[in-house]
Amino acid sequence: MHHSKLVLMGNEAIAYGALTAGVAVASGYPGTPSSEVLDTLLELIASEEVSRPYVEWAVNERVAFEICLGASLAGARSLVTMKGPGLNVASDPLLSSAYSGVEAGMLILVADDPGPHTTQTEQDSRWYGELAKLPVIEPSDPQEAYEYTIVGYELSEEIKMPVIMRTTTRVNHTVSDVEVREFKDPSYTPSFSKNPKRYIRAVMALNRERHGEVLETLDSVEPLAEKFRLCRVEGSGEVGIVCSGAVYNYVLEVLEKNGLLYKYKILKLGLIHPLPRKTVAEFLKEVSNVIVVEEIDPYLEIKLKALAHDAELDVKIAGRQELFPRVGELTLDDVESVLLSEKPNSHKVNLPSRPPPLCPGCPHIGTYMGLRMGISRAGYRWGEIPIMGDIGCYALGLNPPFEAIWTEHSMGASISMAMGLKVAGYPKPVVAVIGDSTFYHSGITSLIEAVHKNVDLLVVIMDNSTVAMTGHQPTPEYEESVSGRRMKPLSLEKVVRGLGAEKIVVADPYKYKDFVETVRELINQPGLKVIISKRACAILAKKTGVGQVCWIDPEKCTNCLACVKTTGCPALTLLEKRVDIIESECVGCTLCMQVCPYNAILVKKRGEVK
C-alpha cells in the first residue's frame, strides 16, 4: 500500500480518510469548526484523477443528512458533516436512523466547539449517541481523525448503523504531520430493497420490535471496539485517568513533562457510546482513584460513576464536576494543575478587546447604516425598534458603531422570533435581519409562517450571494460547484414572491439615500414587507478586482470622524489621530463618501496618486 506523509489539518485528514475509505456521497452544511472537510473533498476531487464521488454542500444539515442516509441505504458509503448545532437541525432524521439502519457505511461528523470559539452554545454532542442509539467515536488528533474515519465505515457496515464521529476544535483545526494511504474508488454496491420493518416508521408494533433489535445491535459493539482498536490502556500506576479526544494528548504531555508517567494508568477511549463496559470495569478495578479528563460536559464521568455503582466497585471518580473549571475549553495548564494537585494561578490581563468588525466595504455596513437612518427618519430612536438578528457575518452588527441586533438565537429564528413579539402584542414596529444562506437554510419556513399569518413585520434579507462567514461556500444561487457540477441557480426574489410575500423591494446597500428612504417608507406599513438587500460579499468582490477606491482630500477634511463613526469601516484608520483610508483595504463602496458632511471623501482609480 502506498503511504505518504502530509501536513494536514484535522478536517483535511478526515477528507483524506473518507477518500481512502471510498466515500461515494458526501454532503453537509458549513459551520465552524467542521467546514474544511467538505471544502477539502471538493478541492481534492476537482484536482485528483480519481473516479469522482458526489460531494456538494446542501441547503441545511437535515437535508444533507437525509441525502447521505438515502445514499447509504442504496449501498453507497456516505459522509455528512456539520457543527454541533447542525446536528440539532438534523436530529429528526438522526433519531430514526438507528431504526432504519444502513446498508453501506454512513459516517456522521459532528464538530463541537469547547470554549466556545465560534458557536452559540457549548454543546456536547456526545449525548446524541444515547438519544439516537448510535455508536459515537472520538479521535484525539489529525492522524487518528484520518484512521477513525476509515474505521467508522467498517464499524458502520459491521453493525449496519450510521456511526457518529465527534470531534472538537483542537482536532478539527490542528495541523500536524499525517500518514495517509491511497484513495479508493467510490464504494457503491446497489442494495436497496423494500423492507418495511426497517424503513417505514408508520407501524407502531414494528417500531417497538425494531427498538429491541437496535438495543441488541448496540450490545454487539463493545467487542468491535477491541477489533478496531478503539480503546487502549497505557501505564501502570495506581491512579487512573480516563479520557477521550484532544485532551488525551494534554494528559500525556503533562505527565511526560513532569516525569509522572509511572504514577498513572490511562484509559483512552475512542468509542464513547456505547461505553465499553467490560474494558472500563476492568480498568476501574485496578485503580483506587480515577480522574476523568474530558471536554464540555461530565459525560464520561457520569457514565463511569453509574458503572462503578452498578458493579459495586470501591473507586473514587472525579472529573469536570469538581476538579476542573465547569465551563470553557480545557488548557494544558488546567490539566497540569489537576494532575499535579496545584492551585491554578490566574493569568488574567485586562486588555481592550478586539471584536471582529465587519470587513471593509461589507454590504452589511450599508444595510445597517440604511436601517439606522431609515428608522430615525420614520420618527423612532435607534435602539427603540427591536432588530431581531440571525446567524452569519451580519451578527457582527452587535458591535459598535451599530449595536443593531437585539437577538441572535438559532438558524432562521430572526423572522419567527420577531413574529412572536408581534403576536404577543409588541406595540412598535419590529425588524428581522437574516442572510441569504440562513434564509434558505431555515428562514424560509419562518417566512412562510409570517406571510400566512399576515404579521406586521419588516424582514431584511441580506443577500451577499454566498455563505461568507464559514469561507464562502455556495448558496442555492450558485450556477456551478467547485466540483464542476452545473447547478440550477435560484432567484431569491422569485422564491420570496413564490412564498406569498407581496411587498418586496430589492435595494442596494451601497446606495445609502435610497436604502434609507426604502426603510422609512416600509417600516410603518401594515403587513409583511421584505427588503432584499443585494450586494456581493466584499471579500469576493475584492477577488475579482477593485477598480476605484476612496481617498480623503486633506484640504477639505475637518477630521470630524463622521465617516468612522457612521460606517465603522476597517479601511478607515486613525494615524496620529487623523483619519485616513488604507488604500489596499478599500473596495470603493463609497459609503463613507456618502456620509461625509464636508464632501472631503472622493473617488479615484486604484493606485492613482492624489
Next chain:
Amino acid sequence: MMNEYSIVIAGVGGQGGLTLSRIIATAATLSGLSVKTGETLGMAQRGGSVQSYIKIGKKVRSPLIRKDSADALIGLEPLEAVRALRYIGPQTKIILDPEPVPTIFNLVGREDYPKIEDLLGKLMEKTRHLYIVQARREAEALNSRPSANMILLGKLFSINAFLPSDKIEEAIRLVLRRKADKAIAAYKRGATL
C-alpha cells in the same frame, strides 16, 4: 535543535498568522520532525484577535502551549502580542511589529488604544529578549504588504535557527506557490534587520 520548540503567533485576522503557522508546520515535516499547530480565532475571518500555536519536536503531543513556556512569540501587532502574555517566560524571544492596528472601539472613540510604551513594558517584564522590527513598513518598502509575517519569521530565524533554513524556503514554495518569490525575499530581508 532543542528537544522541543514552541512558537506563539499573535495578530489580527488577515495579517497572515495562520499562513505563517502552516509554513512553519510544513517546514518541520519536511525536516522529518513531528509538529502540531493550533489556533484561537474569533468569529470572523478578519479583523479579530487571532493566536496560533506551533510545537515542533521528536514527538509532539498537543498543539497547546503551557503558561510561560513559549520559545518564541511572533507579534504581528503589539496589543495582540500582550494578549499572549501568559505564554511568555524569561526564555521567550519576542519578535514584534510595533505598529498598532486600532480596534473598532478605538476608531469610534469609545476607548483609547493603550500607550505603546505600556504594552512594551508588559512584554519586557517577562523577558529581556524583545526584538522590534517594523515589519509592515519594511514589507511596504518591498512592495509586498502581505509579507510582513515573512519578515518577522526571517528575523526570528536569524536569532534561533530552529529548523534547517532550506526547509523553510521549500515550505514557503509549497504553501504559497505563485506568491512564494516575494515571500522568500521578505523572509531573507527579515534576517538582515
